[in-house]
Amino acid sequence: MNKAYKQHFAECAHCRARQKFHRTLDGSLTILTSLAALFFLFALAVLKHIKPLEHVAFNIFGLDVADTYHMLISAGVAGLCFSVIALALVLTTTPAPTYLGGLAAERAKLIEARLPESIRALLPR
Numbered sequence: 001m002n003k004a005y006k007q008h009f010a011e012c013a014h015c016r017a018r019q020k021f022h023r024t025l026d027g028s029l030t031i032l033t034s035l036a037a038l039f040f041l042f043a044l045a046v047l048k049h050i051k052p053l054e055h056v057a058f059n060i061f062g063l064d065v066a067d068t069y070h071m072l073i074s075a076g077v078a079g080l081c082f083s084v085i086a087l088a089l090v091l092t093t094t095p096a097p098t099y100l101g102g103l104a105a106e107r108a109k110l111i112e113a114r115l116p117e118s119i120r121a122l123l124p125r
């Protein structure tokens with residue numbers, strides 16, 4: 001079954017192109033969801049350490065400072081949870097981890113091939 005499947009991909013350009021498109025989509029989703037998680041983490045760090053919004057919340061909108069922080073931190077935590085769940089879903093339901101791992105191994109081989117012989121001899125086999 002697996003052999004016939006691979007054979008078909010080797011022969012059929014249409015299916016190969018579709019597979020490549022879907023792998024690209026999986027890779028992009030993985031990158032986007034991990035970036036989203038990182039940005040929410042960053043936003044929480046900013047809220048914790050810097051207080052640039054106090055002036056805006058208090059003087060311009062007339063909001064209570066504690067309420068504003070509560071609201072922003074809740075939004076940050078909810079966003080972080082949501083993006084981590086989305087990342088977990090992408091990693092478990094798509095072949096993205098295998099695909100990205102294969103891509104990384106391919107790049108490593110290319111880089112290794114460009115190294116001078118004296119350095120390549122030092123690499124563990």
Ligand SMILES: [Zn+2]
Pocket residue numbers: 008012013014015016
């Ligand atoms: Zn086909």
